[in-house]
């Protein structure tokens with residue numbers, strides 16, 4: 001391993017990741033561990049230069065006070081505590097609230113007290129992971145479900161560097177992807193990076209299963225279950241695969257429940273594969289925050305369009321084609337979404353707006369085209385900004401941009417005679433319509 005590490009012990013704080021980020025922003029690697037890690041376990045971690053004991057509001061779990069084994073203080077590793085009443089050694093009542101003051105404080109501890117090296121960077125990370133993956137996998141084979149999203153794409157690029165053609169990627173086109181996406185996956189991974197890529201066009205199969213299904217939950221379930229089935233069929237056709245690679249990232253792990261915050265969120269994975277397809281997991285991004293995953297993708301040479309892709313729901317355009325999906329409306333969603341993305345890119349909004357997309361509802365309205373009455377679908381535009389996806393504000397898109405998008409959709413997308421802009425914040429609306 002190349003990099004020095006600062007360990008953050010979670011003593012009931014809700015802000016462990018803030019601290020981890022602040023340390024990493026100084027160029028020093030950091031990881032969060034539970035309060036009851038043993039001194040031996042701590043000693044076994046590579047290159048630990050300092051320990052931050054991060055207290056907070058969750059001081060009692062299941063009736064027992066949250067504390068560390070006092071032997072932690074005598075490991076010969078510098079410690080700094082905050083908001084932890086029984087702390088020994090250097091202790092603060094709380095971390096500074098001002099980010100600049102927090103950075104200064106951590107800088108002093110990390111570099112002056114701990115003498116850590118600022119050697120956390122993407123080159124070292126990639127070199128370390130290549131070495132670790134090679135050690136884990138040996139000469140065996142790895143399978144990856146490649147969605148074309150940021151996480152699985154960066155995993156693919158990293159594994160290609162590490163193990164080349166021992167990796168097989170499977171990309172499933174469920175017919176609900178955005179315009180040009182399956183083509184981009186094939187171009188980047190098969191043509192440019194030379195990956196073993198199995199491309200499965202399962203659109204007909206998905207659309208068949210979804211025919212007439214209007215309930216959003218039911219739609220999501222069908223898409224999820226069908227995806228597992230398609231992936232399973234492809235996995236069974238391949239011989240001698242021992243590993244499944246996943247784009248698990250650090251927030252997936254931290255958010256799936258620390259010992260003091262019992263918050264359980266389902267993991268980022270291809271869950272639901274049958275037991276006889278039990279693979280060992282390869283998760284090379286499990287230590288990275290999202291922006292670090294992007295930096296890693298860029299360092300590996302992936303195109304910006306892939307690395308900075310906006311969030312996209314798992315069930316894809318299926319939840320933006322409201323009610324029972326029809327081919328006509330699905331095409332209207334796909335084409336109008338492509339126009340919106342093109343125009344946001346032209347106006348530079350793709351770099352500032354968090355998420356933007358179009359929705360086509362399952363009702364029509366009256367209009368006039370070519371001097372005749374028509375009865376066609378509306379397209380709803382949505383563009384929002386958010387920090388944590390818990391709340392969201394509507395982007396105040398400049399009027400001329402909205403007019404240009406509207407005119408193009410009305411002219412270029414068949415079956416559409418009206419364009420609306422969704423002005424609702426979250427709450428009370430959600431980001432997606434279904």
Ligand SMILES: Nc1ncnc2c1ncn2[C@@H]1O[C@H](COP(=O)(O)OP(=O)(O)OP(=O)(O)O)[C@@H](O)[C@H]1O
Pocket residue numbers: 144145146147148149150151152153170171172173174246247268269270312313314315
């Ligand atoms: N169409 C697809 N083809 C192949 N694999 C897929 C597809 N959709 C999803 N997956 C797999 O399932 C995982 C979780 O999917 P989800 O839609 O939750 O993605 P995500 O969290 O945005 O991650 P990513 O950035 O990799 O898309 C993906 O990382 C990928 O491994």
